[in-house]
Amino acid sequence: MSKTSYPAGESHKRVHRDLIALGIAIAAIIMFVGTGSTVLPKIARSWIHGTAGPDHLLTNALLLNIALIIFGMRRYRQLISEIAERRKAEESAKILAETDALTGCLNRRSIGSATDRLIAGAAAGKDAVAFLMIDLDNFKQVNDLYGHTVGDAVLKLTTQRIQVIMPPDALIARLGGDEFACVIPYSSQNPDTIDTLVSRMIAAVSKPETIKGYPVENTMSLGIANNLAQDSSADSFVNADTLMHRADIAMYHAKKQGKNRYFWFEASMESELRFRNELEQGIRRGIQKSEFVPYYEQQIDLDSGTLVGFEMLARWNSPDLGLVNPTIFIPIAEEIGAISILSEQLIEQALIDAKQWNPKLTLSVNISPVQLRDPWFSQKLLKLLVKHNFPPQRLEIEITESCLHENLAVVKTMITSLKNQGIQISLDDFGTGYSSLTQLRALPFDRLKIDRSFVGELNDEEASEKIVNAIISLGHGLDLPITAEGIEDTKILEALRGRGKMKGQGYLYGRPEPAERVLIRLRDLNMLSVNPGTDEPAATDKDKEQVSERRRNSA
Template sequence: MSVSDDPTMGRAERDLVALGIAVAAIFLFVGTGGMVLPQVVRSWMGLGVAPDPVLVSVLLLNIALVIFGWRRYAELTEEIAVRRRAEELARRLAETDPLTGSLNRRSVRAAADDLLAQAEADGLAVAFVMVDLDNFKSINDLNGHQAGDSLLCVTADRIRAILPRDSLLARLGGDEFACVVPFDPRFPDRIDQFASTLIERVGEPSEHDGLSFEITVSVGITGNVDVSGQRVATNDVLTLIHRADIAMYHAKKQGKNRYFWFEEAMESELRFRSELETGIRRGIPRGEFVPFYEQQIDLDTGEIAGFEMLARWQSPTLGLVGPDVFIPVAEDIGVIAELSENLIDQALAHARDWDPALSLSVNISPIQLRDPWFAQKILKLLVKHNFPPNRLDIEITESCLHDNIGVVRSIITSLKNQGVTISLDDFGTGFSSLAQLRTLPFDRLKIDRSFVSELATEEHSDKLVRAIVSLGDGLDLPITAEGIEDTAILDKLRSMGRLKGQGYFYGRPESIAEVRARLSAAGKLNGLGTVPRPVRDEGTETAADQRKTG
């Protein structure tokens, strides 16, 4: 409640009692003083008798009442003025972000409502522009909150400097800003120009305590008119902010440092994403995520050397879902470690009854290798299932080597010391150096399927694959080739040396029931018998369905 709305303060501001006392006392002073004071003066001059003591007392009482009434009225007036100033300050603090001086989430709605009404009266449209700093958390964590606060202030100042007249700037929280910009609906491209300029200006280097920072921003835009100039169905501020937010997240998904206008399909995609997140969280404890297995073959003999475990989601609503759909979401929402460990737990239980010569390969997410206790978790699972460590092969991608090489080295060493083998997966797609290959104790290199698949066409040379094989020979690292699709690829790989391979030529990934049936028929359960060379499965599963948990 404001001072002006407070009935108590309103009465204090119009305190007629105090004012009436003062005014009445003044009148009484004038009346009484007119009789008493002349008598006092004449008495002092020796020209008359002294005034009546009662009248003198009345005069003194009048003086006291004048002083009291006027002082009381002045104090009340000053108190009200102080309260008004305090209320105005509190209102500004409540409506303004104290760090950047822009509006805050609480106040932007009312301000945007007013701007929408004024723009409509003036025949203008209004765009809502959502701005989010990319990778701000890492800057904050690495350099401290003061550096982060400085960057937020610089960002707000740069946005404010290019805002069109009568626009609003609000910080909604964290590193997210909102701009509300009126514009001529005949020229919506001016908002595109504003967004492009904003990305360019905010991306300029800034400094704090001798440190230089470069930041990018993702921007989402919507408005009460669409890009064709037609009015949209809603004029609600919260709805428009929500749509701009959706467009901003779409910009982040598309690579960041760019802007997008809101489209209805984005909201459907976001809703599907939300359903995926909910389904994944519920599905893990319900056992909906299960391992499938892809054969790994000794190319010389054609015999099964082991299996690579691949994740599948048996969703009650979506059916069998490949990891390319759910793994990125699981990584984003922070459940990838729980999901992966659950799958490894199942896979170790499945593989325990296989022929001891068969290995089990599992892919590890880069996020898991940030956990310094990861090696201990794997070893605990091995003990739980009494599974020989030398039969387990952990596959990590090249990108893992750049996140935290110290932690990765420690984890690899701990696993190696217990007998677990380590393979460098998708070799050739990252930036691993020869020094890393020499110093990190890898046991095997896996050539990425993108290189292997090129062997099927005449126009592509096999020199790159041969170079990787030669590198493996030089480092004494065995090679596995992924993505073997046909006999042409297989024949070329066989000519390069003794390799292992996997791919659709040997069949699609299978459930544990199918694997057990295959191994049982071949006498490969509990270490009995041999298995003949497999034939190609003519299935049509796409390569996207076979993306790994890494």
């Protein structure tokens, strides 16, 4: 706090005292004029002619007036100085309130009003205003890897590079974290000016730099909105809040499209974002109402054609959208942090369903990379197995290659914990990621699963066939059984047969089915757990009650 800043009550008291001091000084001046006109001539005559001096009382009164005038003038000068310091402090406080302390740019609080002023000025000159919303890609990793000191240096460097590109009349603000905004007036007849400027900005900001000994390479995603009408029925100009909202939507779209790029706002983006928000809300409601249900895809022994198990696939039985494919809702569920509880619900339902199958049939379930970050995941899964008395050797967990690059040590610990309980571990979508032989040797996998993108082109692309042969040979060399997914026709099946013991799945054997259809299929094949000669107990009454309750809720 400045030394010239005072609490409100103290400030009022000082103003009151200042008024009293000023009043005393004015009164002293008036008295000095009256008294001095009488006393001073007498003093002068006394000194010159040696006559009697003025009355002592009048002389003392004059001296008192002089003292009061000196006091008043000193207080007046102090008051002027204090007022100047207060104004300076207020200006400094205003600057601090409207400026980002780290970069010296405007902040979120001030960019709105400054943008509105710029829009008003541009409107008077028949020009347009572009609002740029900027977000640095993967900036959190810089803070996590190198610390916040390096992160702050990156933000300062980014600001400097942006300032070099921006025209003099542009506004630059740091909204918070790694998010920036630029507001640029431009001619509505030449919108390409903004595209050129933004392309230069992306190139400038992305130049590699060594900061405090660490290599840093920034990229950024941008969204752009202007204040011109989006359609003929709309107003010609919009305000700062609308521009910021639209630019933010466009920036989010750039993030989704792969980052390190920019997009102009389009009305369809807002509709897409609204639909996305509706999906998020629907997913949360769906979890509460058990609308997510397991479907099952057959897994077949390719040599004998025997059914050996099922892979559980998620489906969303939405009352508004119908049956929704997992490629739509799984990524969203991962982003909003709902994938763990959703997956646990599905796995529990699948365990209940699978207890009604022949005990020789296995159950495969896919695990999200998000779940593998949970140190308690293996304990949660084992708790479900114990709860439903499900044999762990019948369960196969499928994890994707991408999981191996996030935290190999954590994944290894998780896999080892699950394997120690008898659960099988499969590496899914093998061939699409970056697994190394070292990782395959270090991690105790039980099976490799060839991605459908290779299997589906077996007889069409020579390269794909070579990749499949290489994966199969690798599996044999590491003593890992193979599962081929995406078997769509007999040509692919024949191409895979005779290449060793292998499981396969795909639409050739039928599409994924709900639990009710699976039970009918297994009943026809005489492969239910209640069949004579099996030592697997049938589903308990509690399990059946849970199945009925979940199906009633989803209906």
